[in-house]
Amino acid sequence: MPTLRTLKALERERLVTPDARLAEAAEAMAIAITPEMLGLIDRADPADPIARQFVPSAAETEILANELSDPIGDEARSPVKGIVHRYPDRVLLKPLHVCPVYCRFCFRREKVGPGGEALSAAELDAAVAYIKARPEIWEVILTGGDPLMLAPRRLAKLIAALDAIGHVGVIRIHSRVPVVDPARVTDELVASLKPRRAALWFAVHCNHARELGPAARAALARLADAGVPLMGQTVLLAGVNDDVETLDALMRALVRCRVKPYYLHHPDLVRGTGHFRVSVERGQALMKALRGRLSGLGQPTYVLDVPGGHGKVPIGPGYLGDDPDALLVEDAFGGQHRYPR
Ligand SMILES: *Cc1c(COP(=O)(O)O)cnc(C)c1O
Numbered sequence: 001m002p003t004l005r006t007l008k009a010l011e012r013e014r015l016v017t018p019d020a021r022l023a024e025a026a027e028a029m030a031i032a033i034t035p036e037m038l039g040l041i042d043r044a045d046p047a048d049p050i051a052r053q054f055v056p057s058a059a060e061t062e063i064l065a066n067e068l069s070d071p072i073g074d075e076a077r078s079p080v081k082g083i084v085h086r087y088p089d090r091v092l093l094k095p096l097h098v099c100p101v102y103c104r105f106c107f108r109r110e111k112v113g114p115g116g117e118a119l120s121a122a123e124l125d126a127a128v129a130y131i132k133a134r135p136e137i138w139e140v141i142l143t144g145g146d147p148l149m150l151a152p153r154r155l156a157k158l159i160a161a162l163d164a165i166g167h168v169g170v171i172r173i174h175s176r177v178p179v180v181d182p183a184r185v186t187d188e189l190v191a192s193l194k195p196r197r198a199a200l201w202f203a204v205h206c207n208h209a210r211e212l213g214p215a216a217r218a219a220l221a222r223l224a225d226a227g228v229p230l231m232g233q234t235v236l237l238a239g240v241n242d243d244v245e246t247l248d249a250l251m252r253a254l255v256r257c258r259v260k261p262y263y264l265h266h267p268d269l270v271r272g273t274g275h276f277r278v279s280v281e282r283g284q285a286l287m288k289a290l291r292g293r294l295s296g297l298g299q300p301t302y303v304l305d306v307p308g309g310h311g312k313v314p315i316g317p318g319y320l321g322d323d324p325d326a327l328l329v330e331d332a333f334g335g336q337h338r339y340p341r
């Protein structure tokens with residue numbers, strides 16, 4: 001079965017009923033639901049957390065006044081096409097804009113899609129040359145779109161070009177492919193993720209334990225068995241994972257797949273995503289609850305990407321209170337303790 005890409009296909013699968021606002025939502029952002037994700041949707045559950053992430057909703061047509069078309073300010077920090085350079089020691093490199101699925105809450109919602117063209121060979125060369133000319137760039141983060149949508153040979157070529165730059169110590173890949181289209185994680189692909197010199201780290205985007213079906217778990221195992229260090233990236237989303245049991249189950253599932261939870265992203269101010277938004281106070285309360293019940297291995301850092309291109313900062317709950325002559329420390333179970341200054 002092919003990836004579902006049209007409202008008609010979603011209608012045939014009884015995932016939507018025709019509606020003018022839905023058509024407007026589908027117009028604003030491409031649709032893609034892989035067979036793997038389709039197979040994990042529970043049709044009996046009207047609030048299915050997988051369907052909610054990928055099936056367009058009429059709510060996407062509601063644009064709130066504080067929402068932004070470039071929510072994390074990528075454009076202000078892009079010196080050459082395909083590069084975002086916000087921190088001195090690391091850059092994002094976006095070789096293409098296509099993804100295996102289109103997540104309705106995507107922070108690059110207005111950039112991703114089959115219409116957004118990939119970098120041409122000359123543009124990719126220029127992006128690599130930008131990195132080569134700047135010895136302060138220690139880490140290159142391949143993102144997009146999804147870099148695993150490149151043909152394995154092209155991805156291998158790009159990784160080799162970065163590996164040949166002596167000052168690049170780390171190549172990091174951010175991808176949703178192992179979870180949503182695990183069949184793409186072939187031996188050839190895994191082999192391309194082994195640069196000879198630089199360290200390669202792999203961040204997997206996953207928002208609910210139910211996304212991790214047997215094929216996804218096997219794909220992650222292939223990567224881990226090949227020695228690729230894995231970390232997890234999750235977006236906090238209303239109606240998908242904004243309760244402590246769901247987050248607890250997700251983080252445990254990731255750790256069981258040898259994926260270390262890295263970031264829990266506060267949802268960005270993306271246009272048309274108000275129905276996914278959670279308050280920072282709620283996010284902090286969830287993090288606090290997780291701390292009391294889950295091993296450190298399963299604790300992500302809760303971060304906010306500050307609008308305007310100012311980068312990410314941790315916004316997790318505080319555990320320190322003030323007192324004139326001692327620190328007040330709150331433990332993970334709510335107890336208060338004094339600690340000498
Ligand atoms: C998120 C991001 C990074 C990576 O940040 P880390 O905190 O190192 O994961 C780097 N550059 C840009 C532009 C980013 O948005």
Ligand code: SF4
Binds near residue numbers: 109
């Ligand atoms: S896979 Fe990532 S970049 Fe692509 S639509 Fe989903 S969140 Fe956006």
